[in-house]
Amino acid sequence: MLRFIVRRLLVTIPTILIVITITWGLIKLAPGSFYSGEKRLPPAIEKSIREKYGLDKPWYTQYGKMMWSIVRHGDFGTSLRFEGQSVNTIIRRSLPVSAAIGIIAYLLALIVGITAGSIAALKQNSRWDYGSMTLAMLGISVPNFVLGPILVLVFSLTLYWLPPSRWGGFPSRNLILPIITLSAIYMAYIARLARAGMLEVLRSDYIRTARAKGLSEKDVVIKHALRGGLMPVVSYTGPALAFLLTGTVVVERIFALPGLGNYFIQASLNRDEPLIIGIVAFIAITLLLMNLVVDIAYAYLDPRVRY
Amino acid sequence: MSKRRQIGLLLLLTSIVGAALSCNVASSKEPFFGKTTPPQRNIFRYVTGDEPESLDPVVSTGQPEARIYMALYQGLVEYHPKTMEPEPALAERWQPNNDSSEFKFYLRQNAHWSNGDPITAQDFVYSFRRALAHETASRNAYLAYYIKYAQDFNEQKVFVRDPKTGQFLNAKDFDEDIPAEPLSGGPLDSGPGEYSIPEVETHEPIDSEFHKQLHTPQRLTLPGDPKARNKAIDADAKLKAAVAGKEFVPVKAEDIGVEAIGDHMVRISLTQPGPFFVGLLAHQVFRIVPQKVVEKHGAVWTQPQNIVTCGPFKVRTWQPYDKLVVERDPMYWDAATVKLDEIHFYPMADNPSIMNLYKVGEVDAVLNHTVPNAWLEVVRAKQDYMDGPEAAINYMLINVTQPPMNDVRVRKAFNYAIDKNAWASWRKIVKPLTAFTPEGIFKDYPRPKGDQFNPEEARRLLGEAGFPVTKRGDGGYSCPKFPVDQVEYIYNTQDSNKAMAEWMQAQWKQNLGITVNLRNMDWKTFLNVRSKLEYKGFSRGAWSADYMDPFTFLSLFYTGGDSGSGWQDPKYTAMLDEANRTLDPKKRYQMLAQAEKFLIDAQPMIPIDTAAINWVKKPYVKGMYPNAGSLFPWKYVYIERDPAKWDYGIPSLTAD
Numbered sequence: 001m002l003r004f005i006v007r008r009l010l011v012t013i014p015t016i017l018i019v020i021t022i023t024w025g026l027i028k029l030a031p032g033s034f035y036s037g038e039k040r041l042p043p044a045i046e047k048s049i050r051e052k053y054g055l056d057k058p059w060y061t062q063y064g065k066m067m068w069s070i071v072r073h074g075d076f077g078t079s080l081r082f083e084g085q086s087v088n089t090i091i092r093r094s095l096p097v098s099a100a101i102g103i104i105a106y107l108l109a110l111i112v113g114i115t116a117g118s119i120a121a122l123k124q125n126s127r128w129d130y131g132s133m134t135l136a137m138l139g140i141s142v143p144n145f146v147l148g149p150i151l152v153l154v155f156s157l158t159l160y161w162l163p164p165s166r167w168g169g170f171p172s173r174n175l176i177l178p179i180i181t182l183s184a185i186y187m188a189y190i191a192r193l194a195r196a197g198m199l200e201v202l203r204s205d206y207i208r209t210a211r212a213k214g215l216s217e218k219d220v221v222i223k224h225a226l227r228g229g230l231m232p233v234v235s236y237t238g239p240a241l242a243f244l245l246t247g248t249v250v251v252e253r254i255f256a257l258p259g260l261g262n263y264f265i266q267a268s269l270n271r272d273e274p275l276i277i278g279i280v281a282f283i284a285i286t287l288l289l290m291n292l293v294v295d296i297a298y299a300y301l302d303p304r305v306r307y
Numbered sequence: 308m309s310k311r312r313q314i315g316l317l318l319l320l321t322s323i324v325g326a327a328l329s330c331n332v333a334s335s336k337e338p339f340f341g342k343t344t345p346p347q348r349n350i351f352r353y354v355t356g357d358e359p360e361s362l363d364p365v366v367s368t369g370q371p372e373a374r375i376y377m378a379l380y381q382g383l384v385e386y387h388p389k390t391m392e393p394e395p396a397l398a399e400r401w402q403p404n405n406d407s408s409e410f411k412f413y414l415r416q417n418a419h420w421s422n423g424d425p426i427t428a429q430d431f432v433y434s435f436r437r438a439l440a441h442e443t444a445s446r447n448a449y450l451a452y453y454i455k456y457a458q459d460f461n462e463q464k465v466f467v468r469d470p471k472t473g474q475f476l477n478a479k480d481f482d483e484d485i486p487a488e489p490l491s492g493g494p495l496d497s498g499p500g501e502y503s504i505p506e507v508e509t510h511e512p513i514d515s516e517f518h519k520q521l522h523t524p525q526r527l528t529l530p531g532d533p534k535a536r537n538k539a540i541d542a543d544a545k546l547k548a549a550v551a552g553k554e555f556v557p558v559k560a561e562d563i564g565v566e567a568i569g570d571h572m573v574r575i576s577l578t579q580p581g582p583f584f585v586g587l588l589a590h591q592v593f594r595i596v597p598q599k600v601v602e603k604h605g606a607v608w609t610q611p612q613n614i615v616t617c618g619p620f621k622v623r624t625w626q627p628y629d630k631l632v633v634e635r636d637p638m639y640w641d642a643a644t645v646k647l648d649e650i651h652f653y654p655m656a657d658n659p660s661i662m663n664l665y666k667v668g669e670v671d672a673v674l675n676h677t678v679p680n681a682w683l684e685v686v687r688a689k690q691d692y693m694d695g696p697e698a699a700i701n702y703m704l705i706n707v708t709q710p711p712m713n714d715v716r717v718r719k720a721f722n723y724a725i726d727k728n729a730w731a732s733w734r735k736i737v738k739p740l741t742a743f744t745p746e747g748i749f750k751d752y753p754r755p756k757g758d759q760f761n762p763e764e765a766r767r768l769l770g771e772a773g774f775p776v777t778k779r780g781d782g783g784y785s786c787p788k789f790p791v792d793q794v795e796y797i798y799n800t801q802d803s804n805k806a807m808a809e810w811m812q813a814q815w816k817q818n819l820g821i822t823v824n825l826r827n828m829d830w831k832t833f834l835n836v837r838s839k840l841e842y843k844g845f846s847r848g849a850w851s852a853d854y855m856d857p858f859t860f861l862s863l864f865y866t867g868g869d870s871g872s873g874w875q876d877p878k879y880t881a882m883l884d885e886a887n888r889t890l891d892p893k894k895r896y897q898m899l900a901q902a903e904k905f906l907i908d909a910q911p912m913i914p915i916d917t918a919a920i921n922w923v924k925k926p927y928v929k930g931m932y933p934n935a936g937s938l939f940p941w942k943y944v945y946i947e948r949d950p951a952k953w954d955y956g957i958p959s960l961t962a963d
Binding site for chain 2: 030031032033034035036037038039040041042044045048049051052078081082083084085090093094149152156157160163164165166167253254255256257258262263266269270271
């Protein structure tokens with residue numbers, strides 16, 4: 001097990017470096033620069049900006065310098081758009097915002113999703129099943145850029161119950177709408193996965209065996225069925241957690257939250273090279289780690305899986 | 308659940324949303340958009356736009372930042388809250404010389420930085436030099452190019468000096484086009500010759516070695532980069548002979564025409580007469596920064612723990628993408644006038660989100676152009692909607708370097724074929740534009756009239772250019788010979804730009820029978836394609852004034868400045884130069900107007916409309932006016948708690 005983890009972690013490093021390289025290349029290919037504006041700059045001013053940020057150097061020098069700084073010091077450099085702010089500081093500052101909303105949305109999605117999915121499976125073809133699956137279908141089909149504004153329209157602009165946007169600190173009432181918006185689609189997926197997984201497991205031989213042993217229905221469900229039935233949920237929730245933690249572009253934008261996702265979209269539009277690379281690398285690392293966690297969880301949940 | 312039940316559920320959901328929407332519509336009978344409860348504390352909550360790039364006033368070119376800098380920093384002058392004309396700030400008064408090529412600014416004695424240090428003339432010298440320094444790489448530096456040798460310093464150029472005599476070569480000996488020297492470049496003639504108004508303080512030292520030096524004829528400058536310099540020298544035999552045996556002296560910060568005379572006087576010498584120059588000085592790039600703090604902390608001097616400012620407010624906390632809180636600065640020279648305790652700037656970019664926040668009463672005012680098109684109908688009817696002319700125009704650029712658009716007749720035809728009046732009434736808040744300066748902004752400026760909508764003339768011109776337009780059986784037109792694949796309209800992705808693109812496309816199709824392809828792209832790509840002329844035909848263009856003078860628009864097509872159209876004409880540049888050398892403001896305006904007429908006749912662009920401001924502020928926000936630049940001197944803004952004194956409608960820009 002330990003060997004497996006170490007091996008996987010070692011593979012992570014070249015993967016990240018490749019991700020950074022590809023991102024860097026794509027930014028270089030993208031037209032436009034962080035300093036371009038409505039009125040074109042006089043050439044002399046453009047030159048001084050390029051010199052100030054080392055953009056006048058040949059590409060291999062720029063690439064080498066960036067890579068060295070990342071590998072040697074873990075330093076992604078300074079944002080081009082936000083003068084004097086280091087990328088590491090920006091990530092450190094915005095991650096807690098994304099993570100706070102993400103984790104709560106994740107837990108909410110897990111609790112509601114698994115409960116609804118399991119109930120639907122246990123009471124297949126009942127009104128519980130149809131009701132929760134209809135909602136799940138809606139949750140999957142309504143994108144969050146539609147759901148968010150609808151929630152704002154109802155709860156903020158019409159009822160004046162909750163603030164329509166902005167980060168009000170943690171915890172605060174401001175976060176209720178973004179969390180619901182964010183978790184809806186995950187909740188729906190998890191419910192459907194949990195239902196499907198449970199249905200399959202409930203028909204399997206070992207559940208029949210458990211029932212034949214005379215175990216109570218509660219024990220059958222909680223001790224045996226859930227463990228196997230949730231396997232699909234587990235493999236889905238690992239990457240889902242990674243995405244939730246690192247911020248979601250749309251929800252942070254709609255609700256004006258100072259999270260990673262907000263920075264990410266802005267950095268791309270601003271051609272803020274170091275910031276884009278920093279955030280992409282961070283998301284990649286989180287994603288790879290979460291996948292590792294999922295694999296470990298598999299080993300725990302399914303006795304057949306051994307590394 | 309049966310199908311019927313599912314439909315029932317859907318209906319239920321739709322009806323909830325529908326009910327919510329109808330509540331919203333029902334609220335349209337109310338006089339204001341959303342809640343009108345003033346904040347409990349004496350604070351003002353404002354959305355100024357996206358996250359500021361930096362709190363350093365020389366860094367950002369944007370208007371969102373400009374409004375933040377107006378809270379934190381001051382320069383010699385400040386924008387008037389209604390007219391945007393310069394009003395005294397750190398300079399309590401000023402005096403131009405007889406041809407407006409040199410200015411003396413008399414500083415206040417009681418101005419202080421937020422850390423208590425006195426503000427002196429030296430602070431201006433430092434800040435101007437810093438703004439222009441190559442290392443600072445300020446994108447706004449070009450606005451200070453009117454100052455003598457400022458451009459040469461910013462571009463790292465060199466003077467040419469004779470090592471034996473110490474004499475510098477003069478520019479006028481090598482360039483026929485150099486205009487007659489302004490007074491600031493002539494021999495020093497202090498007293499009535501240069502300044503018509505006699506000096507007020509007799510004890511002030513009028514003259515200095517530096518001043519005398521500035522008052523010598525303009526020196527020749529050459530590129531600092533040896534490669535570029537040798538190229539320039541090789542290209543000119545006379546120059547080559549003259550520089551032989553001479554040495555090259557870099558233009559230093561100390562050479563630019565900004566001088567501190569004592570602690571409380573700043574003298575600025577320009578390369579040309581600049582009657583508009585004082586108005587320009589309110590721009591962010593001319594606001595002063597604290598030398599000691601900048602030098603001590605470097606790039607992080609603007610972080611809240613380091614920053615020192617000189618405006619009516621100072622930084623209290625700054626959480627990027629969340630909020631910037633500034634509080635009243637007791638050290639500010641006019642602290643008694645400042646009415647608010649705090650301003651909270653919320654960095655936001657999504658218009659509907661901003662308007663939502665405004666509606667529920669969590670912000671007290673929002674930035675310009677936040678009311679989405681689809682909301683205009685409702686919001687315009689409210690008494691908190693701010694309407695008025697804006698010092699900004701929308702136009703289309705034409706790439707004149709490629710056929711068929713290199714033919715002025717074709718360009719004119721496309722201009723004639725657009726009914727701008729119809730556009731303005733459809734867009735509701737803009738005014739049709741036929742010239743290149745905004746309507747209703749520059750008082751006494753004789754704006755020339757451009758071509759009006761005239762589809763027959765458009766078709767005639769196209770025919771003359773070799774693309775005959777024929778009438779089809781169904782009443783429409785067609786122009787089969789026109790190379791449609793050689794023309795497109797590009798714009799940056801945004802709903803309002805798309806609407807305009809489609810509208811113009813429809814006009815051309817209807818009146819000329821030509822369907823121009825539309826192509827949209829993200830902002831940075833768009834700028835790149837446009838400035839490199841990688842587009843065929845038309846491109847979206849918009850400009851808002853840097854300062855309150857027609858020249859800020861006309862200079863877009865000045866040689867060297869880039870228009871994105873590929874059009875340049877030395878004659879046009881010469882007309883502008885001559886106008887700017889003219890002392891009489893009325894005469895100068897007439898000459899600028901002639902230049903503008905010349906420009907619109909050449910038609911390197913198609914004027915579309917004069918923009919209008921469109922933003923909202925709560926009725927209890929007073930002292931904030933819908934001025935043409937949407938820039939607000941914050942010291943006048945306050946929260947009025949007595950509903951009888953609220954603004955019911957747009958506050959007047961003229962009444963005092």
